[in-house]
Amino acid sequence: TVEQFDKVVDSVCPFCGVGCQTTVRVKDDLIVQVDGRDGPANENRLCVKGRFGFDYVRSPDRLTKPLIRRDDAPKCGDINLKGADPLTVFREATWEEALERASSGLTKIRDERGGQAIAGFGSAKGSNEEAYLFQKFIRQGFGTNNVDHCTRLCHASSVAALMEGVGSGAVSAPFNDALKADCIIVIGARPTTNHPVAATYFKQAAKQGRKLVVIDPRKQDLMRHASHSLVFKPGTDVALLNAMLNVIITERLYDEQYIQANVSGFEALKEKVKDFTPEAMEPVCAVPAATIRDVARLYAKSERSIIFWGMGISQHTHGTDNSRCLIAMALITGQIGRPGTGLHPLRGQNNVQGASDAGLIPMVYPDYRSVEDADIRAEFEDLYGRPLDAKRGLTVVEIMDAIHDGEISGMYVMGENPAMSDPDQIHARAALAKLDHLVVQDIFLTETAWHADVVLPASAHAEKLGTYTNTNRQVQLGRPAISLPGDARQDWEIIQDLARACGLDWHYGHVSEVYTEMASVMPSLKNISWDRVEREGSVTYPADGPDVPGNEIIFVNGFPTRDRRGKIVPADLLPPDEVPDEDYPLVLTTGRLLEHWHTGAMTRRAGVLDAIEPEGIASMNPREIERRGMRQGIMVKVETRRGTVEALLRADREVADGMIFMPFCFNESPANVLTNPQLDPFGKIPEFKYCAARIGLA
Numbered sequence: 050t051v052e053q054f055d056k057v058v059d060s061v062c063p064f065c066g067v068g069c070q071t072t073v074r075v076k077d078d079l080i081v082q083v084d085g086r087d088g089p090a091n092e093n094r095l096c097v098k099g100r101f102g103f104d105y106v107r108s109p110d111r112l113t114k115p116l117i118r119r120d121d122a123p124k125c126g127d128i129n130l131k132g133a134d135p136l137t138v139f140r141e142a143t144w145e146e147a148l149e150r151a152s153s154g155l156t157k158i159r160d161e162r163g164g165q166a167i168a169g170f171g172s173a174k175g176s177n178e179e180a181y182l183f184q185k186f187i188r189q190g191f192g193t194n195n196v197d198h199c200t201r202l203c204h205a206s207s208v209a210a211l212m213e214g215v216g217s218g219a220v221s222a223p224f225n226d227a228l229k230a231d232c233i234i235v236i237g238a239r240p241t242t243n244h245p246v247a248a249t250y251f252k253q254a255a256k257q258g259r260k261l262v263v264i265d266p267r268k269q270d271l272m273r274h275a276s277h278s279l280v281f282k283p284g285t286d287v288a289l290l291n292a293m294l295n296v297i298i299t300e301r302l303y304d305e306q307y308i309q310a311n312v313s314g315f316e317a318l319k320e321k322v323k324d325f326t327p328e329a330m331e332p333v334c335a336v337p338a339a340t341i342r343d344v345a346r347l348y349a350k351s352e353r354s355i356i357f358w359g360m361g362i363s364q365h366t367h368g369t370d371n372s373r374c375l376i377a378m379a380l381i382t383g384q385i386g387r388p389g390t391g392l393h394p395l396r397g398q399n400n401v402q403g404a405s406d407a408g409l410i411p412m413v414y415p416d417y418r419s420v421e422d423a424d425i426r427a428e429f430e431d432l433y434g435r436p437l438d439a440k441r442g443l444t445v446v447e448i449m450d451a452i453h454d455g456e457i458s459g460m461y462v463m464g465e466n467p468a469m470s471d472p473d474q475i476h477a478r479a480a481l482a483k484l485d486h487l488v489v490q491d492i493f494l495t496e497t498a499w500h501a502d503v504v505l506p507a508s509a510h511a512e513k514l515g516t517y518t519n520t521n522r523q524v525q526l527g528r529p530a531i532s533l534p535g536d537a538r539q540d541w542e543i544i545q546d547l548a549r550a551c552g553l554d555w556h557y558g559h560v561s562e563v564y565t566e567m568a569s570v571m572p573s574l575k576n577i578s579w580d581r582v583e584r585e586g587s588v589t590y591p592a593d594g595p596d597v598p599g600n601e602i603i604f605v606n607g608f609p610t611r612d613r614r615g616k617i618v619p620a621d622l623l624p625p626d627e628v629p630d631e632d633y634p635l636v637l638t639t640g641r642l643l644e645h646w647h648t649g650a651m652t653r654r655a656g657v658l659d660a661i662e663p664e665g666i667a668s669m670n671p672r673e674i675e676r677r678g679m680r681q682g683i684m685v686k687v688e689t690r691r692g693t694v695e696a697l698l699r700a701d702r703e704v705a706d707g708m709i710f711m712p713f714c715f716n717e718s719p720a721n722v723l724t725n726p727q728l729d730p731f732g733k734i735p736e737f738k739y740c741a742a743r744i745g746l747a
C-alpha cells in the first residue's frame with residue numbers, strides 16, 4: 050500500500066532507449082521498489098535492469114565531495130586502479146575551490162592555446178536539458194565544436210545514413226508498431242538482451258502470426274520466435290543486403306509508383322546490385338541463396354514491413370553502408386511512412402536520441418542544424434551572444450588522437466567513461482593521462498575520473514528532474530525520488546556554475562527554463578512545452594499542435610530533404626578493417642549482457658544485477674573450445690594487436706565457430722583494450738564488432 054512508502058514517484062528507467070515508464074517507491078529516502086507504469090513504450094512492462102538495477106544510487110562508492118588531484122599524484126595512464134584508495138590520489142575540496150580549479154585550468158588553456166585545444170564529452174545518460182547546456186557551454190565558452198558523446202560509439206553511422214537518405218536521424222515509427230506489421234526484420238540487434246521490453250513486442254507480434262526475421266552473426270533467443278533465422282558471416286552485411294536488393298529489383302518487387310513520386314537514385318542502385326545475385330553472395334555471407342530470396346520476397350511483398358537494427362549494423366567501418374542498404378530496401382518498396390512500416394535503429398542509452406537532438410554532436414547544433422551553415426550559425430551566435438566556430442568539431446575517437454598529437458590539452462567530461470568505452474583503451478587512457486587539465490563530473494570515481502585533475506560529484510537519475518527522449522521519439526519526464534548524497538549537486542547547476550566561473554553570464558533558475566530555451570531553437574519540439582510534458586508525462590515529437598498528439602509515424606508525405614525525396618546511396622562490398630590471419634586467426638566481437646549497462650559503472654554497483662553476472666567473460670562455441678583443448682571456466686587471455694585481456698572462458702552455443710564474444714562492461718576484463726579504433730568514414734564510429742584475435746591459456 051502507499052502507506053508502506055514515504056513517497057511514490059512517477060519516473061522513467063535510467064538504462065536503455067526503450068524508455069520504460071516506472072513507479073519508484075521510496076522509504077526513508079531509499080528506493081525500495083520499482084514497478085512498470087502504463088507508459089506508451091512499455092505498458093507496465095519492465096526488464097531485470099529496470100526492476101532491480103536501482104541500488105547503485107546508494108552505493109558507498111558514490112562521490113559526495115568535490116575532489117582535486119594531489120600535486121604529487123601521477124597521472125595514471127593505462128593502470129587499472131580498481132581497489133586503490135581515492136584519497137591517495139585526490140584530496141577533498143569545497144565546491145568553491147573545485148569550481149575555481151576546474152574553470153581556471155580550462156580558461157588558461159583557452160586563453161593560451163585557443164578554444165580548439167578544449168574538448169567536451171557529454172552524456173546520453175543525462176537529461177535533454179543537461180545535454181543542451183553542455184553543448185552550449187563548450188560552443189559558447191570555448192568557441193569550438195569539439196563536443197560529442199557516446200552516440201559516436203553506437204548509432205553515428207545509422208544517423209549519417211538516415212540524414213543523407215531521408216533527412217532525419219530519428220526513427221520513422223515506434224517499435225510497438227511491430228504489432229501492426231506483417232513482416233518484421235530485426236538485423237544486427239539483440240533486443241532480448243539490449244532492449245528487452247521492445248523484444249516483448251516482437252515476440253507478441255510473432256505469436257499473433259506476423260513473420261519475424263532475425264538476422265545476426267550470433268544466434269540469439271529471439272530466433273526461437275522467428276519464421277526465418279539468418280546466421281550470416283560477420284562483416285558481410287552489405288553482401289547479404291545487396292543480394293536482397295538484387296532479388297527485389299530483378300523480380301520487380303519494388304513499388305514503381307512510390308519510387309517515381311518519392312525516391313531518387315534508383316537507377317544507380319539497379320546498376321550497383323546487378324551482380325549481387327543471391328547465388329554469388331551465398332559463399333560470401335554463408336546464407337543459402339534460397340533463404341535470401343525468400344526473405345527478400347517476404348519483405349517486399351508484405352503489405353507492411355518494418356526494419357529494426359542495432360549496433361551489429363552500425364559498429365563497422367562500413368556501418369553507414371550497412372544502413373544505406375536498409376534505407377534503400379524501405380525506399381524502393383515503399384515500406385515507410387505508414388503504420389507497421391519503416392526504419393527503426395534501436396537506440397542504446399536512455400537518452401541517446403535526446404542528447405543527439407539537443408546538439409551534443411560536433412557537426413550540428415540542436416535539431417541537427419549544421420554548424421557549417423552561415424545562416425544557422427548566425428542564429429545561434431545571436432542567441433549565445435558571441436562568434437561561434439564555423440567548422441565541424443572532432444569526434445570521440447578523433448579527440449583521443451588529437452590529445453596524443455598535442456592539439457587538445459583540456460577536457461570536460463560529464464557522465465561518460467571513455468577509459469572503458471573507447472576502442473583501443475590503452476591508447477585512450479594514455480590520452481586522458483596526457484591532458485594538461487581534465488574535469489570529470491560523475492556520480493562515481495569511474496575509470497575516466499581516476500585520470501581527472503578535478504572531480505565534481507553529480508546527481509544520479511533518481512535524484513533529478515528532467516526530460517529524456519526514447520527511441521520512439523517520446524519526450525518523457527524523469528522525476529526526483531530521493532535526495533542527493535553529501536555535497537553532490539544537480540548536473541545542470543554544476544554546468545551553469547562552471548560556465549559562470551569561465552565568464553559566461555548564465556542565469557537559469559530552474560531546469561524548465563533550460564528546456565524552454567532549448568525548445569525555442571528546436572523545431573522538432575514545437576508545440577511541446579515543459580508544462581505539456583509535465584502534464585502528459587510523454588509526448589511524441591513532432592506534434593502538429595499544443596493539444597494534438599505527436600506523430601508516431603513520420604515521412605507520410607515525403608521526406609524532410611531539399612527535394613522532399615528519399616535518396617538512395619548504393620553501397621559497395623568492403624571487408625572489415627582487420628581480418629583474421631595466421632597470427633590472429635579468430636574474430637573478436639563485443640557487446641552487452643542483459644544485466645549490465647554499458648561500462649558497468651551503475652549496474653556493477655547494483656547488487657542483484659552484479660550477482661547474476663559477476664565476472665568478466667569471453668564466450669566461444671563449445672566446439673571451438675574443445676578443438677583448442679580448453680574447457681569452460683578456465684581463465685584465458687584474449688589478444689589482439691592492441692593488447693591482452695584475461696577473462697573467464699564461457700561456452701556459448703550462440704557464438705559461431707571462429708569467433709569470440711566479450712562484453713565491454715567488466716573493468717577486470719576490459720574488452721575495449723582489444724578493439725579496433727578504425728573509423729567508418731562517414732559516421733566516424735569505430736569497428737567494435739570485428740577485429741582479428743587469438744586466445745590462449747592465462
Ligand code: SF4
Nearest residue numbers: 062064065069096099
Ligand atoms: Fe529499462 Fe530498457 Fe529494461 Fe525498459 S527495457 S526496463 S528502459 S533497461
